[in-house]
Every structure is written in structure tokens, then in C-alpha cells.
Amino acid sequence: MSERTAAERPGRIDAVPVRHPLRWVAVAVIAVLVAMFLNMIFTNEAFNWSFVFEAMQQTPVLRGLWMGTVLVTALAMVVGISGGVILAVMRLSPNPVLSSVAWVFTWFFRSVPRLVLLTTMGALGILFQQGLSIGVPFGKQIMSLLGVDSSLTFLTLDANQIFAGIWGGVIGLGLSEAAYMAEIARAGIMSVDRGQAEAAEAIGMSRGQTMRRIVLPQAMRVIVPPTGNETIAMVKDTSLLIGLPLSNELFYQLSSIGSRTYQVFPAFVAAILFYLAITSIFMVGQYFLEKRFGRGFGQPSGAADGRIARLLGRSQQH
Amino acid sequence: MSTTAEPTEPTPPTPSSQLTSQTSPSARADSDHRRLVHAVNVTKAFHGTEVLKGIDMDVHKGEVVCLLGPSGSGKTTFLRCINQLETIDGGRIWVDDNLMGYVDKGGRLHRLHDKEIAAQRRDIGMVFQRFNLFPHMTALQNVMEGPVQVKGANKGQAKARAKELLDRVGLGDKHGAYPAQLSGGQQQRVAIARALAMDPKLMLFDEPTSALDPELVGEVLDVMKELAKAGMTMIVVTHEMSFARDVADRVVFMDAGVVVEEGPPSQCIDAPQHERTRRFLQRMRQDPKSV
Numbered sequence: 001m002s003e004r005t006a007a008e009r010p011g012r013i014d015a016v017p018v019r020h021p022l023r024w025v026a027v028a029v030i031a032v033l034v035a036m037f038l039n040m041i042f043t044n045e046a047f048n049w050s051f052v053f054e055a056m057q058q059t060p061v062l063r064g065l066w067m068g069t070v071l072v073t074a075l076a077m078v079v080g081i082s083g084g085v086i087l088a089v090m091r092l093s094p095n096p097v098l099s100s101v102a103w104v105f106t107w108f109f110r111s112v113p114r115l116v117l118l119t120t121m122g123a124l125g126i127l128f129q130q131g132l133s134i135g136v137p138f139g140k141q142i143m144s145l146l147g148v149d150s151s152l153t154f155l156t157l158d159a160n161q162i163f164a165g166i167w168g169g170v171i172g173l174g175l176s177e178a179a180y181m182a183e184i185a186r187a188g189i190m191s192v193d194r195g196q197a198e199a200a201e202a203i204g205m206s207r208g209q210t211m212r213r214i215v216l217p218q219a220m221r222v223i224v225p226p227t228g229n230e231t232i233a234m235v236k237d238t239s240l241l242i243g244l245p246l247s248n249e250l251f252y253q254l255s256s257i258g259s260r261t262y263q264v265f266p267a268f269v270a271a272i273l274f275y276l277a278i279t280s281i282f283m284v285g286q287y288f289l290e291k292r293f294g295r296g297f298g299q300p301s302g303a304a305d306g307r308i309a310r311l312l313g314r315s316q317q318h
Numbered sequence: 319m320s321t322t323a324e325p326t327e328p329t330p331p332t333p334s335s336q337l338t339s340q341t342s343p344s345a346r347a348d349s350d351h352r353r354l355v356h357a358v359n360v361t362k363a364f365h366g367t368e369v370l371k372g373i374d375m376d377v378h379k380g381e382v383v384c385l386l387g388p389s390g391s392g393k394t395t396f397l398r399c400i401n402q403l404e405t406i407d408g409g410r411i412w413v414d415d416n417l418m419g420y421v422d423k424g425g426r427l428h429r430l431h432d433k434e435i436a437a438q439r440r441d442i443g444m445v446f447q448r449f450n451l452f453p454h455m456t457a458l459q460n461v462m463e464g465p466v467q468v469k470g471a472n473k474g475q476a477k478a479r480a481k482e483l484l485d486r487v488g489l490g491d492k493h494g495a496y497p498a499q500l501s502g503g504q505q506q507r508v509a510i511a512r513a514l515a516m517d518p519k520l521m522l523f524d525e526p527t528s529a530l531d532p533e534l535v536g537e538v539l540d541v542m543k544e545l546a547k548a549g550m551t552m553i554v555v556t557h558e559m560s561f562a563r564d565v566a567d568r569v570v571f572m573d574a575g576v577v578v579e580e581g582p583p584s585q586c587i588d589a590p591q592h593e594r595t596r597r598f599l600q601r602m603r604q605d606p607k608s609v
Contacts, residue, residue: 198403199450199509203464203516204440207432213467217454296453296496 048266055270061253065274068249069238072169077231079174084181089211091186109179118243121172125160132157169241177234184226188219220293228286232279250274352378354520354551355400359409362395369395371575377553382546384562385555387572388598393555397522401442402435413442414519440468443513447525449505451497457484457508458493464516483511487541503534507541523554559602563587571595
């Protein structure tokens with residue numbers, strides 16, 4: 001037996017990797033299915049691609065996309081997120097009046113389906129047939145008690161125009177969203193360690209400062225991902241605006257083109273392509289928001305790349 | 319300052335408050351200008367369980383007091399009561415002659431608003447067992463946060479001062495690091511700098527080294543020793559006997575919600591009078607992790 005020298009100590013490993021024959025079978029099956037699908041898309045006459053792209057470029061469709069879908073989504077989410085954070089803070093407040101108001105709000109708007117809510121909103125004008133007045137509450141009654149013929153009203157708006165128009169959509173979807181966002185924000189706030197608020201209070205911060213500077217920025221880490229989901233759901237729920245009825249909206253415009261031209265299916269395909277595009281844009285936005293609020297957590301570098309990879313469905317390998 | 323209608327006159331005075339025990343607490347609080355913390359008959363219960371059963375304690379300006387005792391003895395709770403992270407059920411606590419949490423109007427106590435309580439806390443620095451640094455901010459931002467947000471300090475000046483404080487605790491090269499990038503000992507030193515940035519009159523330490531790996535304890539204790547040497551008034555809840563012996567002017571031994579024994583470390587640690595103190599110290603010597 002020869003003497004052992006340093007050179008004979010085990011060195012770099014050069015092993016045969018484990019083979020995955022089933023993976024290759026799966027790849028083959030999927031490749032065939034994809035080929036069949038692409039073949040159908042491009043050869044089946046019913047797709048009528050030239051019509052699809054023509055329909056996508058119609059002015060009413062683009063206006064519906066911008067006003068009814070993108071704008072209402074953005075505004076409703078602004079109402080929903082700010083309302084939700086306020087409701088969450090109210091829910092967690094030691095003040096029993098505030099916390100029960102928040103609970104009742106959440107209970108109501110979570111219970112009513114959005115289509116039902118929007119349809120009802122559209123009919124809300126019947127409650128305010130003289131218009132929506134902004135002034136002193138019970139102003140008319142007070143002034144008639146004093147024997148003066150005035151109503152203490154500063155501004156009167158047409159209720160039908162407000163509730164059945166784009167603002168009705170923003171208010172209806174926004175309030176409904178606030179109820180869901182309240183739960184998300186509450187979970188986010190509660191996920192922040194109690195020690196954080198104590199540390200903030202120990203350096204003399206008020207409750208408001210503690211919430212704004214310390215708790216909410218950390219809660220955002222937990223709040224942002226489900227909020228992304230909510231935003232994407234909101235894009236899709238704008239197709240319910242027809243319940244108001246608000247016709248200046250993407251899906252209604254495309255489906256009416258479809259029924260007018262007897263090209264129903266290509267019109268639907270056009271709508272799907274638009275929804276895919278908007279959702280993809282929002283997902284990119286979500287990635288940057290998560291990166292912003294992930295500061296100080298996890299690995300300082302490389303984590304972001306991992307996250308975008310996961311977002312795009314690739315496996316994480318560093 | 320009324321001398322009439324004194325609510326619930328506290329139980330037996332401790333040796334340190336005996337001299338003036340015939341006057342009202344307010345008058346007592348005024349009587350000794352060297353006194354920074356004056357606690358009388360402090361009681362506190364959690365869900366019906368009494369954790370503080372009438373604590374009396376005075377801490378003078380520049381004094382370092384170590385609170386010792388087995389876990390569950392109430393020492394951390396008492397510390398948290400001083401800066402009102404816990405509200406007390408009975409007794410009174412004055413810090414620098416301010417009655418904590420209440421204002422006395424004609425013999426009747428009125429609870430202070432959250433904002434006023436926040437103002438009372440400004441002068442009291444606190445260091446937590448688990449550091450509680452703000453994880454979304456760098457070391458420098460952590461230290462600047464209090465002066466800028468609470469005192470409305472100029473950002474440039476606050477930054478310069480924060481850098482100075484981080485240098486002082488030996489973290490001159492870690493200004494831009496997030497807490498997750500720092501070791502436990504480094505995080506705790508940032509936490510000390512954060513508390514010092516408010517220029518506190520009093521520093522409270524709640525088991526500042528208990529969550530640290532043994533080899534990191536020394537660096538935090540060194541910073542605390544420096545602070546003590548510089549004349550800071552400190553109340554330290556700790557299990558570090560050597561720190562208590564070397565640095566404390568006085569140790570207070572607590573057990574089951576009462577002060578069992580207090581005095582200079584040479585007496586209290588090396589020649590304890592009470593059986594409970596002796597038992598605790600013996601267990602500490604055998605197995606410091608058991609308490």
C-alpha cells in the first residue's frame with residue numbers, strides 16, 4: 001500500500017448528475033400541446049385576428065379602456081387604500097365608537113356583491129330627487145323653526161349624474177374595496193412587533209407619529225403583496241360598472257362592437273388581450289413597490305433579483 | 319401644590335425617604351434637588367395578579383442603580399412603569415419632580431393626554447432587551463429619528479450629532495447599515511445611541527445584554543460603563559453580577575413584587591442580609607442561565 005500524500009486527499013467533486021428522464025417527457029408533452037394551441041389560434045377562422053386588432057383600436061374602446069377601466073381602477077384603489085388604512089386604524093383604536101363604526105362598515109360592504117352594490121348605487125338618485133345639497137344638516141327645519149325661508153344650502157348637485165356616472169363607480173368600488181383593504185391593513189399593522197411601537201413611544205413619539213413613521217412603513221411589507229392582488233381584481237371588477245349603468249368601459253364597448261358586427265368571439269379576445277396587458281403593467285409596479293418597502297429586510301443585495309425572478313415565474317438560483 | 323386631601327398615603331417609607339416622610343409627596347419631591355426618580359408605593363397587577371406590591375425607590379442624579387432579582391420578580395415591569403410603557407394601579411412616580419402620567423388639580427389626579435405623556439418620556443431614554451431598532455431605517459436614521467421627529471431638530475445638525483453618537487458607541491463605520499446587517503451587540507449599541515440622541519436625564523436599561531451571544535456582552539457593557547463614568551443617571555435591570563459590582567452605586571434586589579434588600583454592591587452582593595437574596599445569588603453563581 002502506497003503512502004498517503006497531500007495530493008491524494010479528496011479534491012474537487014466531478015460527479016455525474018442525477019438524470020431526470022420524466023422531465024424530458026413532460027417537456028415533450030407540453031411542447032406538443034403548445035404547438036396544438038398555437039396552431040388553433042393562428043389557423044382557426046373564428047379568431048379573426050385582423051378584426052381583433054381593429055376592434056382594439058376603436059376610439060370608444062380606447063376611451064372605455066382609459067376612463068372606465070384604468071382611471072376607475074386607479075381612483076377606486078386610492079379611495080380603497082386610504083379608506084382601508086383609516087378603517088384599520090379605527091378598528092385597532094381603543095375608542096369603542098371608532099372600532100365599532102369600522103366593524104359595521106366592513107360588515108356592510110363585504111356582504112354586498114359588487115354588481116348589486118353598483119346597480120343600487122345607480123338607482124340611489126331616487127333618494128335625492130331635489131339633488132344632493134351641501135349645507136348645514138337639518139338646515140331647512142332649523143330655519144323654518146326660526147321663521148325664515150331658507151335652507152342653509154351652499155351647493156346643490158344632480159344626484160343622478162353623480163351616482164350613475166364615473167364618480168358613482170369610483171365611490172361604489174372604492175368603498176367596497178376599503179372594506180377589504182381594512183382587513184389587509186389591519187393584518188399588516190398587527191404583524192409589526194409591539195416592541196416597535198414601544199421603542200417609538202420611548203423616544204417621545206406621539207401615537208400618530210408612531211403609526212406614520214414606524215408602524216405603517218413596516219406594515220407596508222405585509223400590505224403591498226395582497227394590495228397588488230386587490231388592484232388586479234379591481235381591474236377586472238370595472239367590467240361590472242355596466243350595472244350602474246356606466247357604458248364608457250372596456251368590456252361593454254368591446255362586447256357591443258361584437259354583437260353589432262356578429263363577431264362576438266374576436267371582441268372577447270380583444271378584451272382579454274387588454275386585461276392581460278393592464279394586469280402585466282400593474283405587476284411590474286407591484287415589484288418596485290415591494291422592493292421599496294422591503295428595505296432593511298432580508299439580504300441587502302440579490303434579494304431583489306430573486307424576487308423579480310419569482311414574479312416572472314423563474315426558479316431562484318444564486 | 320396642595321397639602322390637603324392627600325390621596326392614599328403610601329405604606330411604610332423606605333430608609334431613603336424616611337427623612338421627609340411627614341410631608342406630602344409633592345413637597346417631598348421638591349425637597350431634594352439631587353433626587354431624579356422618586357417612586358412611592360407603586361403597585362401594578364396584570365389580570366388580577368399583583369406583580370408590584372408597593373415599590374418605593376429613589377434614584378439620585380448621576381447614580382447608577384442595578385435592579386436584580388429572579389425572573390418574574392417585577393423588576394422589568396417596574397422599569398417600564400417609570401416611563402409609562404405600563405400604567406401603574408397605585409402609588410406615585412416622579413421623575414425630575416414631574417408626576418408621571420397625571421396632574422394633581424386640587425388634590426384630585428387627572429390623567430394626562432397621550433401627547434403630554436409623550437412629552438414626559440422625551441427626557442427618559444430606554445434600551446430594550448431585544449433592541450427594537452427600526453428595521454426599515456439605517457443606523458444613522460434610527461438615531462436621527464427622535465431629534466428630528468419629536469424635537470423638530472434641524473436635519474443637518476441631527477445628522478452630525480447622530481454620527482458623533484455612533485462614533486462614541488464605536489460604530490463609526492456602520493452609519494449606513496440596516497439593523498439586519500448588524501450583530502446583536504452592534505444593534506444594542508445603536509439602540510443606546512438612539513436613546514442618547516434625545517439628551518435624556520435618565521437612562522433605563524431592560525436586560526440590555528440578555529439577548530446577546532456571550533462574546534458580544536462585553537462591548538455593550540463597555541459602552542454602559544463609559545456612560546456611567548460620564549455621569550449619566552441609570553437604572554439597569556440586569557443579570558450581569560460583575561457589571562453590578564463594578565459599576566452600580568447601589569443595587570436593589572427584588573423578589574415577588576417587593577424590594578427585599580438594597581444597598582451598595584459590596585454589601586448586597588457580597589454580604590446579603592436576606593435569605594432570598596442569598597438563594598438567588600447562589601443560583602446565579604451555579605448556573606447564570608437558570609434565572
